[in-house]
Amino acid sequence: MGDLPLNLNEPPKQDGFESYVLLMKDRKTICRTQCLKAPFEMPLVWNISDIVRPKTIDSLSGLPHCFLRPASENSTQQREWGLFLGFLQKSNKVAIAKLELAEFFILPPDEGSKFSRAVVSYRMEKTLQ
Structure with missing residues (x-):
């Protein structure tokens, strides 16, 4: 009986890791955050190094x-999540986190999004491909 309850609102896990970042x-x-459908085990911390317009990134729409x-661990983090995604959406920008194995592009949410993900x-x- 120690199993965690099933969350029916959660997308099914399909190929990939689930980890906290x-x-x-x-x-x-x-x-x-929780990273879903990750391509590999994620580093524990992502530091955003740049915020740019989507058109400055080559082939963004074709990337996996x-x-x-x-x-969130507290209400401050929950508020900051909303402010961060709201900024990306309002200014139509992409946040970039460059890590050793990959470069990640956090896309602006769609209009009307509730910022749930x-x-x-x-x-x-290139060294991994």
């Missing part, structure tokens, strides 16, 4: 993707 910008925590959803396109480093 601490999303940061300028050494400040935005929000702890995973998802981030908030797994973010689509993250990624490009693997």
Whole structure:
């Protein structure tokens, strides 16, 4: 009986890891998130290094993707998640986190989105392909 309850609103896990990622910008925590459909075991911390317009990224629409959803540790992180995604949406920008194995592009949410998750396109480093 110690099993966790089944969440019917959660997308099914299909191929890929589920892991927690601490999303940061300028050494400040935005929000702890859960990464769904990850291509590999994720680093525990993603530091956003840049925020740019989507048109500045080559072939963004053709890249594979995973998802981030908030797994906030407190109300401050929950608020920061909403502010962060609201900023990306309002300004139509993409947040970039460059890690050793891949480059991640956090896409602006669609209009009318409730910010329940973010689509993250990624490009693997050439040494892994």
